[in-house]
Amino acid sequence: MTASRTDWFVHDRFGMFVHFGLYSVAARHEWVQNYERIEAADYARYARFFDPDLFDARALARQAREAGARYVVLTAKHHEGFCLWDTATTPFNAAEACGRDLVREYVDALRAEGLRVGLYFSLLDWSHPQYTIDRHHPQRGAADVVEQNAGRDMAVYRTYLHAQVRELLTGYGPLDYLFFDFTEPAEEDGLPGKSPEDWDAETLLAMCRELQPDMIVNDRLGIPADLVTPEQYQPVRPFERDGVPLVWEACQTINGSWGYHRDNHDSKSAALLVRMLARSVALGGNLLLNVGPTGRGEIAPRDAALLSEVGEWMTRHADAVRGAGASRFTAPSGVVYTQRGDRLYAHLFDWPFGLLHLPDLADRVDFARFLDDGSEVLFENIPADQEAFNLQPAAPEPGTLTLKLPVQPPSVALPVIELYLRASS
Numbered sequence: 001m002t003a004s005r006t007d008w009f010v011h012d013r014f015g016m017f018v019h020f021g022l023y024s025v026a027a028r029h030e031w032v033q034n035y036e037r038i039e040a041a042d043y044a045r046y047a048r049f050f051d052p053d054l055f056d057a058r059a060l061a062r063q064a065r066e067a068g069a070r071y072v073v074l075t076a077k078h079h080e081g082f083c084l085w086d087t088a089t090t091p092f093n094a095a096e097a098c099g100r101d102l103v104r105e106y107v108d109a110l111r112a113e114g115l116r117v118g119l120y121f122s123l124l125d126w127s128h129p130q131y132t133i134d135r136h137h138p139q140r141g142a143a144d145v146v147e148q149n150a151g152r153d154m155a156v157y158r159t160y161l162h163a164q165v166r167e168l169l170t171g172y173g174p175l176d177y178l179f180f181d182f183t184e185p186a187e188e189d190g191l192p193g194k195s196p197e198d199w200d201a202e203t204l205l206a207m208c209r210e211l212q213p214d215m216i217v218n219d220r221l222g223i224p225a226d227l228v229t230p231e232q233y234q235p236v237r238p239f240e241r242d243g244v245p246l247v248w249e250a251c252q253t254i255n256g257s258w259g260y261h262r263d264n265h266d267s268k269s270a271a272l273l274v275r276m277l278a279r280s281v282a283l284g285g286n287l288l289l290n291v292g293p294t295g296r297g298e299i300a301p302r303d304a305a306l307l308s309e310v311g312e313w314m315t316r317h318a319d320a321v322r323g324a325g326a327s328r329f330t331a332p333s334g335v336v337y338t339q340r341g342d343r344l345y346a347h348l349f350d351w352p353f354g355l356l357h358l359p360d361l362a363d364r365v366d367f368a369r370f371l372d373d374g375s376e377v378l379f380e381n382i383p384a385d386q387e388a389f390n391l392q393p394a395a396p397e398p399g400t401l402t403l404k405l406p407v408q409p410p411s412v413a414l415p416v417i418e419l420y421l422r423a424s425s
């Protein structure tokens with residue numbers, strides 16, 4: 001197999017997304033400017049109150065690693081247009097607002113922690129006066145959209161956008177991942193979206209290849225690149241194009257909002273999050289789990305606690321995730337399989353009483369153990385002619401391996417049994 005720039009990514013399987021910007025100060029969703037239709041000039045006032053005194057990139061990197069993530073993706077610029085790096089393209093940036101280049105701090109901290117470095121970059125920009133008002137723009141409801149747009153020139157914005165991407169790709173050393181966001185050409189309510197031509201996506205991608213040949217790029221320039229990025233849903237089958245499997249990554253929030261949302265307490269549990277991770281890997285994909293630091297820049301305690309719980313699970317179950325992928329075996333209901341070489345991992349979403357029947361695995365397994373504590377799980381092949389009688393269950397389908405489970409599941413967010421497959425399997 002030839003080495004590909006996505007090898008590390010497919011191996012690592014689990015990353016952390018970080019949405020941080022002026023919207024973190026508003027604390028009402030990262031689309032607050034759009035939802036509340038705030039004019040760019042009014043929104044810009046948040047820069048005056050941007051004081052990320054608790055943004056500690058080293059702590060952030062450590063929290064990511066301890067959660068089990070091996071790469072992180074930070075919003076260098078979100079749709080609001082505020083840049084977290086010290087850019088020459090606009091004064092609307094963190095260096096102007098608080099005297100810090102947060103991208104630099106972040107990149108350095110991730111490298112020091114031995115993590116892969118990713119940046120998110122919004123193609124949309126609601127701060128730029130030449131960016132045309134489209135279906136997603138905060139001013140989409142203005143009576144004079146047509147007149148306003150007549151005075152705007154996307155070519156000017158395009159030059160600005162390319163200059164910003166160039167700065168990021170040349171000023172911060174090698175980057176591992178660039179997550180562009182997003183291209184949606186379809187129109188809505190009489191207003192257009194934006195298409196790859198609006199960004200000159202081909203030239204942007206070529207710039208990425210030229211300046212950072214090993215960096216992976218997602219699909220949201222609106223043209224195919226290295227991976228596809230399903231968002232806020234879990235796919236039910238692997239992705240492919242023309243019969244060729246695609247590298248993919250599901251990106252997920254904790255509570256539905258990417259940016260810090262103070263009053264949204266609809267957090268997923270750690271048990272649900274690790275199930276989402278297991279399901280992604282079982283379909284050959286990755287999971288990018290988001291946190292939205294508070295306006296002061298720290299991961300809110302409620303999210304930090306969840307990350308720790310996920311990390312607690314990852315400490316003991318990383319072998320079922322990192323370096324693992326889909327299995328050719330079909331798991332029975334209530335079970336999800338991942339596989340790493342000759343190790344098959346049964347993630348037990350349900351906890352059956354006593355016996356767990358695994359089709360097609362009879363005579364294929366040398367040893368079975370719980371992954372959390374390594375304790376042996378006994379198994380048997382029930383003879384095909386066994387009939388039900390008092391204490392004796394009828395034989396399951398021929399070829400089934402039957403595991404004997406204790407009544408009490410291991411006390412972990414998601415129990416996993418590791419099966420050592422025989423070389424012949």
Ligand code: GLC
Nearest residue numbers: 019030031181182231251258
């Ligand atoms: C979306 C949203 C955005 C979020 C992103 C994450 O496209 O516009 O707010 O940053 O997805 O994937």
